[in-house]
Amino acid sequence: MRHTGPWLRAAEGAMLLGPDGVPAPTVFAEMSALAASTGSVNLGQGFPDEDGPAEVLDAAVQAIRDGVNQYPPGRGTADLRLAIAEHQRHWYGLEVDPDQEVLVTAGATEALAATLLALVEPGDEVITFEPFYDAYGALIRLAGATHVTVPLTAPDFLPDESTLRAAFSDRTRAVLVNTPHNPTGRVLPTEVLRIVVELAERHDAVIITDEVYEHLTFDTALAPHVPVATLPGARERTVTVSSAGKTFSTTGWKIGWLTAPPALVIAITTVKQYLTFVNGAPFQPAVAVGLRLPDTVFAGIAADLAAKHDVLAAGLTAAGFGVHRPDGGYFVIADTAPLGYEDARPFCLELPHTAGVVGVPVSAFVRPDHAAGYRSLVRFAFCKRRSVLEDAAARLATLSGA
Numbered sequence: 322m323r324h325t326g327p328w329l330r331a332a333e334g335a336m337l338l339g340p341d342g343v344p345a346p347t348v349f350a351e352m353s354a355l356a357a358s359t360g361s362v363n364l365g366q367g368f369p370d371e372d373g374p375a376e377v378l379d380a381a382v383q384a385i386r387d388g389v390n391q392y393p394p395g396r397g398t399a400d401l402r403l404a405i406a407e408h409q410r411h412w413y414g415l416e417v418d419p420d421q422e423v424l425v426t427a428g429a430t431e432a433l434a435a436t437l438l439a440l441v442e443p444g445d446e447v448i449t450f451e452p453f454y455d456a457y458g459a460l461i462r463l464a465g466a467t468h469v470t471v472p473l474t475a476p477d478f479l480p481d482e483s484t485l486r487a488a489f490s491d492r493t494r495a496v497l498v499n500t501p502h503n504p505t506g507r508v509l510p511t512e513v514l515r516i517v518v519e520l521a522e523r524h525d526a527v528i529i530t531d532e533v534y535e536h537l538t539f540d541t542a543l544a545p546h547v548p549v550a551t552l553p554g555a556r557e558r559t560v561t562v563s564s565a566g567k568t569f570s571t572t573g574w575k576i577g578w579l580t581a582p583p584a585l586v587i588a589i590t591t592v593k594q595y596l597t598f599v600n601g602a603p604f605q606p607a608v609a610v611g612l613r614l615p616d617t618v619f620a621g622i623a624a625d626l627a628a629k630h631d632v633l634a635a636g637l638t639a640a641g642f643g644v645h646r647p648d649g650g651y652f653v654i655a656d657t658a659p660l661g662y663e664d665a666r667p668f669c670l671e672l673p674h675t676a677g678v679v680g681v682p683v684s685a686f687v688r689p690d691h692a693a694g695y696r697s698l699v700r701f702a703f704c705k706r707r708s709v710l711e712d713a714a715a716r717l718a719t720l721s722g723a
Contacts, residue, residue, distance in 0.1 A: 347455065347685075348681055348682070348685040349365060349366055349455075349681060349685075352365040352366075352669065352679050352680075352681055353365060353366055353679070355670070355673050355679060356673060356679040359673040359674060359677065360677065361672075361673040361677045361678055361679045362677060362678050362679065362709060362712055362713040362716065363679045364633070364678060364679055364680055364701040364702045364703070364705065364713060365679045365680055365681045365700075365701075365702065366702060367503070367651045367652060367702045367704060368572045368573075368702075368704065369570040369572070369704045369705070370704075370705050370706055370709065371570060371705075371706055372570055373568075373569035373570035373571055373611070373622075374569060374611060374614060374618060374622075376610055376611070376614060377565075377569050377571065377607050377608070377610055377611040377614075378571075378607070380606055380607035380609075380610040380611075381574075381603050381604050381606075381607035384602075384603035384604075384605075384606045384607060385603045389602050389603045389605075389606060390602055390603060391602060392598070392599050392602065393425075393599050393600075393601075393602045393605055394599070395590065395594060395598070395599060396423065396424050396425060396586075396590060397423065397424065397425025397578065397599075397605060398425070398602075398605045398606065398609070399419070399420075400605075400606060400609045401425055401576075401578075401605040401606065401608055401609040401612075402419040402420070402423040402425065402578075403419045403609075404608070404609035404612040404613055405417070405419065405423050405425075405578050405580065405612065406418070406419040406422075406423060406580075407612070407613065408612045408613075409561075409580060412535075413548050413550075413551050414551065415548070415550055415551060415556075415580075417580045418583070421583040421586065422580050422581060422582065422583055422586055423578060423579075423580050423586070424578060424579050424580075424581075424586050424589060424590055424593065425576065425577070425578050425600075425605060426577045426578060426579060426593060426597075426600075427575045427576075427577065427596070427597040427600040427601070428564055428566060428575040428576065428577040429531060429533045429562050429563065429564040429566075429577040430456050430577070431575075431577060431593065431596055431597060431600075432562040432564075432577045432578065432579040432589075433456065433457070433460055433497070433529065433531065433562055434456075434460050434463075434596065435589045435590075435592040435593040435596060436529055436560050436562070436579065436585075436589050437460050437461060437463075437464045437466070437495070437497075437529070438460075438463070438464050438592045439585075439588045439589045439591065439592040440494065440495060440527055440560075440585070440588060440589070441461070441464040441465075441466045441494050441495055442464070442465065442466070442494070443464075443465030443466065444465070444466070444467075444492070445464075445465075445466045445467070445492060445493075445494035445495070446466060446467045446468075446469050446490060446492040446493045446494060447461045447464070447466045447467070447468060447469065447493075447494060447495045447496070447497060448469045448470070448471060448488050448489065448493060448495070448496040448497065449461075449468065449469075449470055449471075449496075449497045449498075449499070450470070450471050450472075450473050450480060450498070450499065450502065450509075451470035451471065451472050451473065451686075451687050451688070451691060452473065452504055452505065452683055452686030452687050452695060453470065453499070453686055453687075454499060454503050454504075454531070454686070455685065455686060457497060457499075458688075461497075466494065466495075467492070469488050469493070470488075470687075470688065470691065471484055471485050471488050472484065472691065472694060473502070473505055473507065474694055475645060475654075475656070475694075475695075475698065476645060477507075478502070478505040478506075478507040478645070478654075479507065479509075479510070479513065480513060482516060485513075485516060485517075485520070486516070486520060489520045489521075489523070489524050489526070490524070491524065493520075493521075493524045493526045494526055494527065495526055495527040495528070495529055496517055496520070496521055496526055496527075496528055496529070497529045497530075497531065498514070498517060498528060498529070498530045498531070498549055499530075499531040499532075500514075500530070500531075500532065500546065501532075501534035501535070501537065501538055501546060501647075501648060501649035501650045502650070503534070503650055503651070503652065504652050504654065504681075504683060504686050504700040505645070505647065505652075505654055506645075506646075506647020506648055506649060506650045506652055506653065506654070507647065507648055508538055508544040508545070508546055508648035508649055510544075511547050511552070514547060514549050514552060515552060517549065518549065518552050518553070518554050518555045519554075521555075521558060522554050522558070526558070527558055527559075527560065527585070528549055528555060528558055528559040528560070529559075529560045529562065530548065530549045530550070530559060530560070530561050530562060531562050531563075532546070532548060532561060532562060532563045533562070533563055533564045533566070533567045533577075534567055534649055534650040534651070535548070535563055535568075536567075536568045536619045536622065536623060537567060537568065537622070537623055537626055537649045537650055537651070538623060538648055538649035539623065539626075539627040539630070539647070539648060539649055540648065543648075544648035544649070546649070548561060549561070550580070556582070557582055558582075559581065560579055560580075560581040560585055560589070561579060561580045561581065562577065562578075562579045563577065563578060563579075564576060564577035564578065565577070565604075565608040565611060565612075567651065568611070568619070568622060569608070569611045569622075570704075571604070571608075574601055574604040574607075574608070575600060575601060576600075576601050576604050576605060576608045623649075626651075626703070626704065628707075629703045629704070629705065629707060629710055630646075630647065630653060630703045632703070632707060632710040632711060632714060633653060633701060633703040633710045633713065633714060634646065634653055634703075635714065636710070636711075636713060636714020636715070636717050636718065637653065637655045637701070637714075637717060639714070639717075639718055639721065640660075640676075640714075640717040640718055640719075640720045640721050641659050641660050641720060641721045642655035642656060642657065642659065642660065642699075642717075643655065643656030643658065643659050644656075651702050651703065651704040652700050652701065652702055652703070653700075653701050653703055654683060654698050654699070654700055655680070655698070655699050655701060656697050656698055656699075657697045657698070657699060658697040660720065662697060663696060663697050664696050664697065665682040665683065665684065665696060665697050665698055665699045666682045666684060668682075668699070669681065669682050669699060675719075675720065676716045676717055676719055676720055677716045678701075678713050678716050678717055680699040680700060680701045681699065681700045681701075682698070682699055682700075683695040683698035683699065683700055684696060684698075686700070
């Protein structure tokens, strides 16, 4: 007999199922398998292929040798929580109590999951911008809530103010803000964030921010990352989420964290303890080392990533794509319409065979009934070695006959 309890039904509603009831592979798994079978350069998945700062890696090795291999404290090691609080003060002027306002999690995804499961109830509405990181829809569904989206449309990928205002209602329990944004790379301007705070105050909603790309912005003068929690009226209702994986190229370590007012941290911890309980004991002191590295290290990481973007963007432009320059993050959005493809999904299925490169259609990050505005767009990851990106650019050049 097939079980159909509420959690399973919620999970089924958040993913595609095959005719036998088995979850269908995601587009990311599909494209990665295609890359492997064709020997293509895989620019579909957003993970680096180079290690991060040596100081961070060496600290993890030392922690293992020092015996830091058992369960850490439930909220995270005291020194990592202190380092997170120091980080928030140093970079953003936010005063955070490391004992009451910080929680270490198994990556940012667990932080988001625990937050939504703790603070959202069936019948509530949760707002996100669209396109959205695929986990958002699944987690909102698992919490039993209704997912409301506000489109970010090309070419600037900014929300229409009237549409944003109309998305809020008396049923809005939370708004999940991702900036710098995946997949568009847009850093949301302060004026947009101020509207979010205004509406959240008016409707007594919680603001949840996903800021995992906070240190990976390319022009801090024109598009600075502004944490929502720094804005007037936001701090007391904001759960700020980030992680070490993107900044330090340690995505496999799964060390994330959140900062929030004490009452919210208590509620979220109550859920988190039944998810992973704790995680990554030897990686926590290593991340503390990373967060205390000099500003020049963070600037160098961002500059290196920006240079990698330029390599891939130049290749895409030469191949005939329309290219949207991101403000930060791991990804660049390319438009296949100038190449004569109005639908990027079949294009992405053909690209490994025609050019030996894999990307992901942006339609994978939107609801099926909202795909029309994004149909010709592809997301390519540039968080790879420069040689890999140069190889990809040369392969893509064959599309234009260059």
